[in-house]
Amino acid sequence: MIRVASYNMRKAIGTDRRRNPERILEVLREIDADVIALQEADRRFGARAAVITPHLLDEHSDWKAIAFGVRNGSMGWHGNALLVRKSSTVLECQTIHLPALEPRGAVSADLKVGDVTLRAIGMHLDLSGLWRRKQAAAVLSHVEGCTRPCETVMMGDLNEWTRAAGCLRDFARDFAFADTGPSFHARRPVGRLDRIMVSPGLKIVDCGVHMTAAARKASDHLPIWADLSPA
Structure with a gap:
């Protein structure tokens, strides 16, 4: 069984309007997930540098950021990042270009986590319903086009x-949703904006919203998590 989590970290700006990457890591350590999808992981303007620096990850966490070939200091791609245990193996990774009026993307990686091989996809979709559906179609097309047979979790x-x-x-046609609850x-x-979805070969053993005091302060979204096992 592995634990996955998704977290819109809002560039580490908390509900007290202060930017504090260390608080984000504190929340992630509380969840202790094997695979983590982050949204808004980079600064919005300028060099779009990662909010959580490589030093913070290396020295104060059990995770590594998957490198997607972006060379401007970004942790991921258009603010989307995937963290995995340092002991995990990244078999393949790539970015997914999403149709949008402003730059948006998703990230995908095939991973070996312990004895489990799975594909993890992280995304942050548009505020517009029309563009969200186009972006969902792009993500699903990416999954269908993957040549490596792999159970998939999308977050x-x-x-x-x-x-x-x-x-x-659109997603529900091929994927099951973890009933995590409201996170925003x-x-x-009150809003279930954050989601975890799994392919038929994965079973959702348990899931929820992480609602500690630290999580309520670190970002305007609460993290969600799910424990998965082969179906």
């Missing part, structure tokens, strides 16, 4: 408020 901030409509309906806003969560 991220989908920005979809309606449970059975829009991009959620961190102080008073």
Whole structure:
């Protein structure tokens, strides 16, 4: 069994409006997931450098950031990053270009975590419902086009408020959703904007929203998590 998590870290700006990457790592250590999808992991302007520096990860965590070939100091791709245990093996990784009016993307990696091989995809979809559906179609097309047979977990901030409509309906045709619960806003969560979805070969053993005092302060989203095993 492995634990996965998804977290819109809001560039490490907490509900107190202070930027504090160390708080994000504190929350991630509480969850202790094997694979983590981060959204808004880079600064928005300028060099788009990673908010959590390589030094912080190396010295104060059990994770490494998957390198997607971006050379501007970014942790991932358009703010999307994947963290995995330092003991894990990255078999393959790539970026996914998403249709949008402003730059957006998703990230994908085939991983060996202990005895489990799986494909992890992290994404942050548009505020517009029309663009969300186009982006969902791009992600699903990427999955269908992968040549390596691999069970898949997809995670991220989908920005979809309606449970059975829009991009959620598109994803639900081939993927099961973890019933994690509301994760936005961190102080008073009412929206299920953050989602974890798995292919038929994976079983959701347990799942939830991480609602500690640290998580309520570190970002405007709460992290979500799920424990998975082969079906």
